[in-house]
Amino acid sequence: MSEHQQYGAGGWGPVPQWAPPGPPRRRRTVPVLLGAVALVVLVAVGLTAWTAGRSAQVASAPTPVTATRYQSGDPAAAAAVQPGLVDVDTVIGYQGAQAAGTGIVLTADGEVLTNNHVVAGATRIQVTDIGNGRTYAATVVGYDRSRDVAVLQLQGATGLTTAPLGDSATVAVGDPVVGVGNAGGVGGTPSTAAGTVTALDRPITASDESGSAEQLTGLIQVDADIQAGDSGGPLVNSAGQVVGMDTAASTPSRTATRHHRSATGQTAAVQGFAIPIDDALSVARQIESGAASSTVHIGESAMLGVSVTDSGAGQGAVVGQVLAGSPAAQAGVVAGDAIVAVNGQSVDSAAALTTLLDGTHPGDSVSVTWVDQSQQQQDATVTLVTGPTG
Incomplete structure (x- = not known):
């Protein structure tokens, strides 16, 4: 399925495979909420942009954009899931553009859950396991673009620590949560962003910066500062269990009432969105079974x-x-x-x-x-x- 509109105009699929390298499509913010459906031009949650100082013929070494984040939340809850996470690094297309995101380890032999948009357009995927520090080549078992879910398989992985999974059906408005992930694509110890659940079963219209849009439904909305590189990472409850997969973020309009104080001391309204883990696992099980459908692609x-x-x-x-x-x-x-x-x-x-x-x-x-x-x-x-x- 690799046919897409020119630079980002075809949804969350990859940029054209032969396009000149530059920053991968980034998901950014949009200052508007439309009725019951949030129009969210997503932050680069899962595709961390690299500097574009190279031409179509000569690819210089990439320099990651470093993101800073207000570190907060329940340290014990975050620590409980960190060994079961991975950093996902991809090469996009055939010209060497790079991107980064996060993944959740499902099995000891290296099955990993992440967002489809984290690996969309990848010609090479490398995954670093937080639990053991090793880096593995990865292949895509399957994906569902419509629900933004993908399953990876790490090559040669054994004995990995799996993430503790919770029950997203128990999540309620007001619950404290922590988003954990590879913010900024910098690797190393995952960073954290604390908040609370502000709404459930949220539909959003999600766009990349070209304006291409897709619909996602049934999301958990939080006021945690989800950032670039966090996509595919866990939303964690106070018991240290994964209840969602971080997927999108926005800076809402002036109608927003919740705010987050950044590391610089500036107050900014934030909204994050996560796929309930029960929903993500349902897609993952279908992919594992090899059951292709109108939305699920295998292999x-x-x-x-x-x-x-x-x-x-x-x-x-x-x-x-x-x-x-x-x-x-x-x-x-x-x-x-x-x-x-x-x-x-x-x-x-x-x-x-x-x-x-x-x-x-x-x-x-x-x-x-x-x-x-x-x-x-x-x-x-x-x-x-x-x-x-x-």
Whole structure:
């Protein structure tokens, strides 16, 4: 499923695999709440931006953006989960852009729960276990983009400490909680951010900084200062149990009433959002069972090799660029063409193309129909290749 609109315009999927390196898409704040649905342009919660001092041809060493955070909360609760966490570091696309997030260890042999957006677009994933300090290569077992859940498998891992899991059904408004994670992507001892549960069953419209949006529902809302790099990390109750997976954050509008005092002494309104752990584990169990569905993808992601945008008229996905040597290039697709069908199923948008390719795997043969710039319809059968994750 690696087809996405140009730079960030296709939801939380990766930037185009062949795009010039620069900061990975960051999730940032938006100053607005719309009725019952919070419009949240998410903080870079899981994709920590690196400096972009490099060109498309020469990749210089990345320098992480260091985040500071008000350290607070129940030290015992945070300490109870830290050995069961991992730092997730990824290389995005084929040009060396980098990103970072957090994961929760589910099994001693290295199964890890994280957000889909933490690994979306990754061509390489390395995971450092907090409990033993070792770094492992990781593969993606599967993911559900619509619920922002992914499961990783660490290669060669044994004897890992697992995170203590709680019951998110017991969470109530007013409960004290602590968000724990790899804030800033700096690694080392996880940082913490304390707060309380302010609402349950929250729906949000979540966007990256390009404005691409997706809907998430049923979230736990907190006033903890969730930050870049925390995505995939645990929301912990006072008993030291994981009750949620940190996923999104926002600085709400002037209507917000809760505030957090930062390390600099400035008061800022904050809201964090976490997927209830029961919901995340339900998706993880489906992935573990190998049961693909309309939303759950199992195994490696397939690639056609194009960046696409919406046509604006519901008439296909317009090709922006074509990766040299890719299946699309070999079929004769060029920039400016509009892909209108895959395997006979209509494509009316870039998101529709992504959804259709989510159901495929590397090695699959698919028929592709596109309209060229002379308005002639073209058809070809191509064999998909392995592409970046999610």
